[in-house]
Amino acid sequence: MRLRHIEVFNAIMLTGSVSAAARLINITQPAVSRTLQHAELQLGFPLFQRAKGRLTPTTEALTLYPHIERLFAQLDEVQRLAANLRTAGDTGELRILSVLALSYDILPRALKAFREKHPGYAITVESLHSPQIMSALLLQEADVGFAFSPAVHPSLTQETLADSRMVCIAPKGMLPRALVRNGSVALHDLVDRPVIGLDSRDPVGTSLSQACRQAGVGFQQAVVTVQTYHAALAMAHHGIGIALVDGCTARSADREKVDVLTLEPHIPVPIRALRFAARPDSVAVRGITRCMREAIEQAGP
Numbered sequence: 001m002r003l004r005h006i007e008v009f010n011a012i013m014l015t016g017s018v019s020a021a022a023r024l025i026n027i028t029q030p031a032v033s034r035t036l037q038h039a040e041l042q043l044g045f046p047l048f049q050r051a052k053g054r055l056t057p058t059t060e061a062l063t064l065y066p067h068i069e070r071l072f073a074q075l076d077e078v079q080r081l082a083a084n085l086r087t088a089g090d091t092g093e094l095r096i097l098s099v100l101a102l103s104y105d106i107l108p109r110a111l112k113a114f115r116e117k118h119p120g121y122a123i124t125v126e127s128l129h130s131p132q133i134m135s136a137l138l139l140q141e142a143d144v145g146f147a148f149s150p151a152v153h154p155s156l157t158q159e160t161l162a163d164s165r166m167v168c169i170a171p172k173g174m175l176p177r178a179l180v181r182n183g184s185v186a187l188h189d190l191v192d193r194p195v196i197g198l199d200s201r202d203p204v205g206t207s208l209s210q211a212c213r214q215a216g217v218g219f220q221q222a223v224v225t226v227q228t229y230h231a232a233l234a235m236a237h238h239g240i241g242i243a244l245v246d247g248c249t250a251r252s253a254d255r256e257k258v259d260v261l262t263l264e265p266h267i268p269v270p271i272r273a274l275r276f277a278a279r280p281d282s283v284a285v286r287g288i289t290r291c292m293r294e295a296i297e298q299a300g301p
Contacts (some may be wrong), residue, residue, distance in 0.1 A: 012032070016055060018033055018055065097142045098128075098146040100230055102146050104249075111125075139246070147274060150272065161272065162271045168231055170242045171258055187211065187264070187265070196223065196241045197203060203228065247269065248271070248296075
């Protein structure tokens with residue numbers, strides 16, 4: 001099938017008639033009919049059954065259509081990418097993506113410092129999960145992304161800004177006083193405690209699972225499993241269970257409600273800046289990356 005055949009086929013599937021399909025793609029009804037006939041002739045089987053002005057898709061058409069839908073979704077991505085390339089030279093705009101854990105404290109600190117040096121930039125910030133950040137960067141829908149995950153695509157580069165670590169957030173009274181006074185807790189100390197589970201697909205959740213296997217520790221079934229670290233922190237604030245989160249999220253802990261303890265063994269949580277490799281860094285991207293690094297240093301452990 002040629003691209004014109006596919007366009008006409010999709011329009012008829014969406015509208016159910018030749019006349020409506022012609023209006024949708026802005027061509028004449030005879031042109032739609034001729035194109036459909038050519039497509040069916042080339043394929044060697046009918047795509048629609050004709051009855052009282054309506055076109056009913058055949059079994060073959062219904063089999064083809066999911067593939068056609070995916071093709072049009074890919075075409076939409078191409079159009080979005082082309083639009084983004086048209087505006088890529090606008091140095092007055094900075095588009096930032098960040099995981100939620102960095103959006104509460106670190107990124108606002110960095111943006112404040114950045115705007116003092118670059119007040120003319122229009123800045124947009126969106127908080128997403130790591131896979132969504134990488135997908136948007138590949139489509140050039142953003143200039144830079146900040147995440148814990150490593151760049152898993154060859155078209156992305158990564159720069160490690162700092163090495164955070166996992167921290168234990170326990171509701172007041174849930175852990176023995178001796179552990180709290182010590183300021184540190186080991187994984188095996190949490191075996192019989194209610195622990196808030198992290199999504200196994202999450203990079204921090206994956207690191208935690210690996211550390212547990214290496215230490216021969218298995219937690220009881222998670223009382224709640226969450227997708228964001230701040231959700232885990234909120235559960236700890238309400239006394240539901242112990243949250244094991246990154247150090248940036250731990251900075252938002254309410255010390256009147258929870259105890260914040262160092263977690264052993266050391267489970268690193270690198271903070272990374274991700275960028276599209278084929279696109280040179282702009283002044284703005286270099287600036288916000290530098291401000292992020294400084295904000296992490298200023299925030300302290």
